[in-house]
Structure formats: structure tokens, C-alpha cells
Amino acid sequence: MQAQRKPILVPAVALGTLAFLYIPLMAVASFSVNDSRFGLAWQGFTWKWYLELFRNEQILEAVGNTLLLGLVSTVIATVVGTALAIGMSRFPWSKKTSAFFEFNLYMPVITPEIVFAGALVIAFASLRYFSSAFEPGMLNMIIGHVTFQVAFVALVVRSRLAAFNNEIEEASHDLYATNWYTLRKVILPMLTPGIVSGAMLAFTLSLDDFIISFFTAGPTSVTLPLYIYAEVHRGITPKIHALSTVGLLVTIVLVITSQKISNSFSEKERDDA
Amino acid sequence: MTSDQQQDTRIWYGELTTRSALRRRGLLQVSPGLFWILIFLTVPALALIALSFATRGGYGEIEWIFTFENFTRLAGYGMFGWSPDYLIILARSLWVAFVTTTICTALAFPLSFFIASKPKTTRYVWLTLVIIPFWTNLVIRTYAWQLVLSPDLPIAKFAAALGLIPEGSPLYPSEFAVYLGMISAFLPFVVLPLYSSVEKLDWSLVEAAFDLYSNRRRVFMQAILPQTLPGLSVGAILTFVPAMGMFLIPDFLGGAKYMLVGNLIQQQFGKSRDWPFGAAVSLALMVLTLVGLFVFRRKGEKMEVI
Numbered sequence: 001m002q003a004q005r006k007p008i009l010v011p012a013v014a015l016g017t018l019a020f021l022y023i024p025l026m027a028v029a030s031f032s033v034n035d036s037r038f039g040l041a042w043q044g045f046t047w048k049w050y051l052e053l054f055r056n057e058q059i060l061e062a063v064g065n066t067l068l069l070g071l072v073s074t075v076i077a078t079v080v081g082t083a084l085a086i087g088m089s090r091f092p093w094s095k096k097t098s099a100f101f102e103f104n105l106y107m108p109v110i111t112p113e114i115v116f117a118g119a120l121v122i123a124f125a126s127l128r129y130f131s132s133a134f135e136p137g138m139l140n141m142i143i144g145h146v147t148f149q150v151a152f153v154a155l156v157v158r159s160r161l162a163a164f165n166n167e168i169e170e171a172s173h174d175l176y177a178t179n180w181y182t183l184r185k186v187i188l189p190m191l192t193p194g195i196v197s198g199a200m201l202a203f204t205l206s207l208d209d210f211i212i213s214f215f216t217a218g219p220t221s222v223t224l225p226l227y228i229y230a231e232v233h234r235g236i237t238p239k240i241h242a243l244s245t246v247g248l249l250v251t252i253v254l255v256i257t258s259q260k261i262s263n264s265f266s267e268k269e270r271d272d273a
Numbered sequence: 274m275t276s277d278q279q280q281d282t283r284i285w286y287g288e289l290t291t292r293s294a295l296r297r298r299g300l301l302q303v304s305p306g307l308f309w310i311l312i313f314l315t316v317p318a319l320a321l322i323a324l325s326f327a328t329r330g331g332y333g334e335i336e337w338i339f340t341f342e343n344f345t346r347l348a349g350y351g352m353f354g355w356s357p358d359y360l361i362i363l364a365r366s367l368w369v370a371f372v373t374t375t376i377c378t379a380l381a382f383p384l385s386f387f388i389a390s391k392p393k394t395t396r397y398v399w400l401t402l403v404i405i406p407f408w409t410n411l412v413i414r415t416y417a418w419q420l421v422l423s424p425d426l427p428i429a430k431f432a433a434a435l436g437l438i439p440e441g442s443p444l445y446p447s448e449f450a451v452y453l454g455m456i457s458a459f460l461p462f463v464v465l466p467l468y469s470s471v472e473k474l475d476w477s478l479v480e481a482a483f484d485l486y487s488n489r490r491r492v493f494m495q496a497i498l499p500q501t502l503p504g505l506s507v508g509a510i511l512t513f514v515p516a517m518g519m520f521l522i523p524d525f526l527g528g529a530k531y532m533l534v535g536n537l538i539q540q541q542f543g544k545s546r547d548w549p550f551g552a553a554v555s556l557a558l559m560v561l562t563l564v565g566l567f568v569f570r571r572k573g574e575k576m577e578v579i
Contacts, residue, residue: 014387017380021406022458024417031420063296080306085411087302087339091295100305104310111318112518112562114457114535118400118542122324122552126317150306179298210521215542224414232416232525236423244413251409255401265395 006045025248028150032241049242057241062227069138069223070206073145078199080146081153086187088154089161109149120144124216137218144212149205193265200258207254237269250252324552328448333546343553358553359537366534367561370516373455374463374509380456381463381508385471385501400468407461415525418454419445422526446528454522459515463508470504510566517562534558 032050033096036043053059088101097111108116120140127134172182188195210225217226224247231240328338347363349355388399406414422429422444429444444450474497482496498505520535527533534554541551 010383010390011387012381013383017384017403017460021403021460024414024421024457025406025409027421027426028413028417080309083302084306089301091299092292093299101307104307104315107310107314107318110514110566111314112514112535112558112563113516114520114538115318115321116314117322118538118548118551118555119314121542122320122548123313123317126320143313147309150309154306154410178331208408208410210410211410214539217536227411229521230415232412232419237419240416241420242522244416247410247413252405255404255408256370259397259401259404 004237028057028241029245029248031236032123032245034241035236036238049238050246052239053242053246056239059221059224059227062222062224063222065138066207066223066225069141069145069221070203073149073206074199074203075145076142076193077149077153077202081150081198081202081261082191082195084150084156085154085157085181089158105151105154108148113211115146116148117211120147121215135218136216138219138221139220140216141213141221141223144216145209147207148209149202150210152205153195153202156198156201157191157194160191193262196265197258197262200254200261204254207251211236235245289495305433315565321552321555324549325551325556327552331551333548335478335548343550346550347553347557362532362534362537363557363561365531366517366558367565369451369533370456370513370519372452374512376456377451377463377512378467378505378509380460381467382440385468388468389471389474400465403461403464403468406457407465411458411521414458415522418441418450420524422453423451445526446531448500448527448531450521450526451531454526455516455519455527458519458522459512462511462515463505466504466507466511467501468504468571470501474500513565514562517565518558534561 026082033045033047034042035046035048084105088098094100111119120143124136124140136159169182169186172186177185208225210229213223213226214229217223222230228240228243228247229235307400325343326339326341328336328340328342330336347359349357349360368453384403388396388403422425424430424433424441424443427440429438432438432444433440435440436443465504478500479492479496482492487495516536518535519533522541523531523536534557538551538554538558541547541554545551
């Protein structure tokens with residue numbers, strides 16, 4: 001009986017695939033505590049590369065820039081993207097208008113990032129005719145990040161909107177609630193899980209972005225990925241192992257936190273139901 | 274009340290309102306996001322098309338002289354006759370993206386089934402293990418492969434022992450390194466959507482297929498694949514599009530000999546300051562990507578009909 005053969009192949013391939021994903025990450029982490037300035041031969045355990053990070057002003061500045069960029073762009077994109085999603089799904093748009101919305105929403109998804117980056121370079125060059133504020137730098141980076149984040153937030157929130165039924169909303173109107181009241185007390189609370197996961201996605205997209213930042217950054221707005229990129233081009237150093245490991249740890253914390261948040265939402269929903 | 278107003282009145286979510294009032298409210302909510310995408314992406318992308326017919330001035334400025342030169346140059350016709358360099362880069366990008374998508378899909382199936390076979394309590398732990406590399410910055414992950422492939426570590430030593438590379442040299446830059454980087458970068462993009470399809474799989478169909486004496490291949494093709502196709506096609510698109518335009522991985526792991534179209538575009542908008550040519554290459558990439566997406570979609574539909 002073929003069907004009842006104990007499956008070995010699938011778990012073996014699966015575990016091998018996971019190992020494939022983790023080998024490079026573990027290599028970076030283990031070399032970050034290796035007491036050797038050059039080469040990778042094991043010279044003993046040390047924290048000194050981490051201490052070096054905290055004394056390095058360029059790195060601290062890059063961390064600051066990364067967080068500023070991520071937080072500001074995420075806040076803007078979450079507000080604008082949520083409004084876009086609600087506006088799109090809660091009004092009787094004509095087929096043509098909806099198709100136009102859809103097209104714009106999927107633009108960032110189907111455009112290869114490098115083409116998007118080229119388009120941004122053109123947009124900012126044109127805007128510089130009107131204002132010098134669009135010189136490469138933090139403002140341009142924030143605008144660039146918001147552009148792709150808005151679409152993703154809107155897509156996430158919209159899928160959430162599609163999932164719940166209109167009756168609660170109708171009931172709210174039947175009970176003479178104003179639109180604003182319904183939005184605040186009915187729609188937004190129901191949407192919160194969608195908005196939170198949209199925002200988390202937007203924030204990680206911002207932290208993860210390299211190409212858009214690379215094309216829009218100025219000399220004073222270097223982010224961590226840009227810093228690591230420049231350093232790697234100068235040659236592998238233990239400082240970069242340590243910096244990458246910190247990046248990895250931050251990612252792990254972020255992933256677990258967001259999982260906890262979304263789990264607590266789904267539990268709450270079960271309780272409500 | 275005039276008949277005009279009467280026609281305009283309608284009930285929307287239990288509320289008596291007018292169509293124009295609704296439209297105003299909707300536009301107010303939609304416009305910030307829509308204009309943002311329009312101004313910074315859609316319109317500039319269209320400008321990119323116009324730009325690809327312009328000419329680069331002597332100092333890298335744009336001259337609006339209509340020309341097909343950027344495209345003939347992309348096709349390989351230059352001052353010194355024909356050379357296929359750019360066409361090779363385009364074909365290579367398409368090939369790398371296609372192979373990456375295929376291998377990622379092949380590896381994503383066992384991993385998705387493995388995770389789905391775990392009890393609910395531990396499942397999310399395994400999922401987290403897939404999400405962590407997915408969320409880790411690509412610059413870090415790509416650099417990590419440089420480290421793994423460096424000369425003092427076992428993989429490069431093994432390759433040197435086999436005589437594939439000279440003693441004491443790293444395994445990058447190479448085609449092999451680019452594939453390693455690409456596959457590990459995009460694998461989670463396929464696993465996560467595919468898993469969500471696998472989780473919803475109706476196993477009674479699989480059992481029925483076995484009961485009807487289907488062999489494993491047929492069960493997979495006819496009972497499993499059609500059900501997982503939605504997740505699979507999302508995963509394939511999420512891999513294929515960024516893989517086509519990838520610039521970081523070939524930059525770190527491919528070197529000058531293994532350039533992809535992303536690197537070419539970056540050069541034109543960066544060092545070379547030849548925006549019109551950069552725009553032409555971007556346009557070519559965009560067209561190739563759309564063709565690729567179309568192929569994946571078509572293939573998907575066909576599989577469903579088998």
C-alpha cells in the first residue's frame with residue numbers, strides 16, 4: 001500500500017529546507033562573538049564587537065534614521081491606507097472607478113522594486129523644479145516608503161473589511177448613529193486587527209527596504225541596510241557580523257510580538273463570538 | 274421634493290442619503306492614498322515610458338529629442354556593430370527568476386505539508402521559524418551567504434577539494450552563489466501563501482482519489498494541486514516579480530560577470546546618469562515581468578483543467 005508508507009521524505013526535505021534558511025543566519029551570529037579581527041578561524045569568545053557598535057556614532061545615527069523613517073512612514077501609511085480601504089469598499093463606486101482604484105493599488109505589487117525606484121527618482125527630479133525640499137534625504141525616503149506601504153496596508157485592511165458582515169453597521173445606522181459615530185465606534189474597532197497587522201507589515205517593509213532607500217537617501221539619511229551595504233563593499237568585518245546579529249535579534253522580537261498580538265486578537269474574537 | 278432629488282436619494286447601509294453625498298464622502302476617504310500612489314508611482318511610471326524615447330545630454334541631462342536609440346542600444350546595436358551583451362542580461366534575468374520560482378515552489382510543498390501536519394499547538398512555532406528569515410533584512414541575509422561561502426569555511430573548502438575552485442578562494446561571485454541567495458531570499462514568499470492553502474485542504478478528496486486507485490502522482494496532480502493553486506500562484510507572483518528586478522543579490526554574490534537587469538538599471542540611474550536608457554531598460558523589465566506573470570497565470574489555469 002503506497003498510501004500508508006510512513007512518510008520520511010517530506011519531513012526530511014522540510015527540515016533540510018529550514019536548515020538552508022538558517023545556516024547563513026547562524027553563521028553570522030556565531031562569528032559575531034569570535035575574537036578575531038581578520039579571517040574566520042575561531043579565536044575565542046568576545047563581546048567586544050558589540051561594544052564597538054554602541055561607541056560607533058555612524059551606526060547609532062543609522063539606527064536613529066531607520067527608526068525615524070519606519071515610524072513616521074508607517075503612521076502616515078496606516079492612516080492613509082486604512083481610509084483608502086474603507087473609502088473603496090463602503091461606497092457604490094462604478095465598475096470603472098473601482099478598476100482604476102484596483103490598478104493603483106496593485107501597481108506597487110506588480111512593479112519590480114527597481115523600476116519603482118527609477119520612477120521615484122524621476123518624480124523627485126520633477127518636484128525639485130518646484131521646491132528644493134525634494135533633494136535626496138529623509139523627506140524623500142519617507143515619501144518613497146509611504147508609497148509602497150499605503151498599497152499593502154490598504155490590501156490588508158480591505159481583506160479584513162470583506163470578511164465581516166454589514167449588518168452590524170446597518171444596525172448602527174438604524175439606531176440613529178451618525179456616520180462619524182459609526183466609523184469610530186463600529187467600523188474602526190472591528191477593523192483594529194486588520195489595521196494593526198497592516199501597520200506591522202508596513203513597518204517591517206520599511207525596515208526591510210533597501211532599494212527604495214538606496215535611490216532616495218541623502219548623505220545625512222543613511223539607514224542600517226544602507227550602512228551595512230556600504231561596509232560590506234569595503235570588506236567583511238566582525239563589526240558587521242555583530243550589527244547583523246543585532247538586526248536578526250530585533251527581527252525575532254518583532255515577529256514574536258506581532259504573532260502574540262494577532263493571536264490575542266483572534267482569541268478575543270472567539271470570546272466575543 | 275423634485276423628482277430629480279428623488280432619483281438621487283438612496284438607502285445605503287440602512288441610511289437615507291443622496292448619491293452625491295456618498296460620493297463626496299468616499300472621495301474624501303480615498304483621495305489621500307490614491308493621490309499619493311498616483312503622484313509618486315503611477316504617473317512617474319508612465320513618465321518612465323516617455324523618458325525611454327528621450328536622449329541623454331552631454332552632462333547627463335535629459336533632452337526631449339524623440340528617438341528609438343535607447344531601444345536599439347538595448348537590442349545591441351552600438352557604435353561598434355552588434356553585441357548581445359544587454360540581451361544576454363535580460364535573458365539571464367528571466368531565466369534566473371524562472372528557475373528561482375520553480376525551485377522555491379518545489380521546496381515549499383514539502384515544507385508546507387510538514388507544517389500543516391503538526392498539531393495546532395506547535396504549528397505556529399514552525400510558522401514563526403519561516404517568518405523570521407522572511408522578515409530579516411535582505412542585506413543581512415545576502416551578506417550572510419558571503420560569509421558562509423568564504424574560503425575558510427567547509428563549503429568552499431569542500432569545493433576546493435573537489436577541484437571546482439582554486440584553494441583559498443571564496444565560492445562567490447558565481448552563478449551558484451546567486452542561486453543560493455535568490456532561493457533562500459524568496460522561499461518564504463512561496464511557503465507562507467502555499468501553507469495557507471494547504472491548511473484548508475480537503476483531505477477527503479485525496480482519500481477518495483486513493484480509493485479510486487490513483488497513483489501518488491495523479492493524486493498530487495488532480496486532488497492536491499488544484500486545491501493549492503491559489504496559494505501557489507500568489508507565491509509564484511510574489512517570487513517572480515522581485516526576482517526579476519533583483520539587484521542586491523547579484524551585486525553581492527554575482528559580481529560583474531553575473532549581472533542582472535536590476536544592476537543595469539541601477540547603473541543607469543546611478544553612476545552612468547543615463548536616465549533615458551535606464552528608463553528603456555526599466556520598460557523592458559516591466560514588459561518581461563508582465564509576460565512572465567501572464568505565463569504563470571496561464572499555466573495555473575491549464576493545470577486546473579487537467
